[in-house]
């Protein structure tokens with residue numbers, strides 16, 4: 001079981017320069033995770049995607065049972081953000 005999962009996830013500011021390329025992250029409930037990386041690695045960009053403020057991505061992110069893709073509408077984002085995880 002995962003509470004948060006990024007799958008085949010890529011994101012960018014300029015499509016010719018991917019910030020994260022095809023990453024997979026899976027978080028299980030009951031653990032504390034850290035997000036480590038050198039300056040400019042893409043940590044803030046990843047978190048901005050999680051909050052919905054960065055919508056320039058391919059692949060998906062899933063919070064519990066709600067899967068978000070680039071085609072997801074605002075209603076799906078809203079349901080996802082309402083989750084208390």
Ligand SMILES: Nc1ncnc2c1ncn2[C@@H]1O[C@H](COP(=O)(O)OP(=O)(O)OP(=O)(O)O)[C@@H](O)[C@H]1O
Pocket residue numbers: 013019037038039040041042043044045046
């Ligand atoms: N608004 C933006 N427009 C264009 N490029 C950006 C923008 N924000 C960040 N970047 C670039 O995206 C890459 C990832 O940046 P990001 O801020 O996600 O890294 P970070 O891991 O949070 O770094 P830090 O440890 O310094 O906080 C960097 O190359 C950065 O220069």
Ligand SMILES: [Mg+2]
Pocket residue numbers: 043044045
């Ligand atoms: Mg940062």
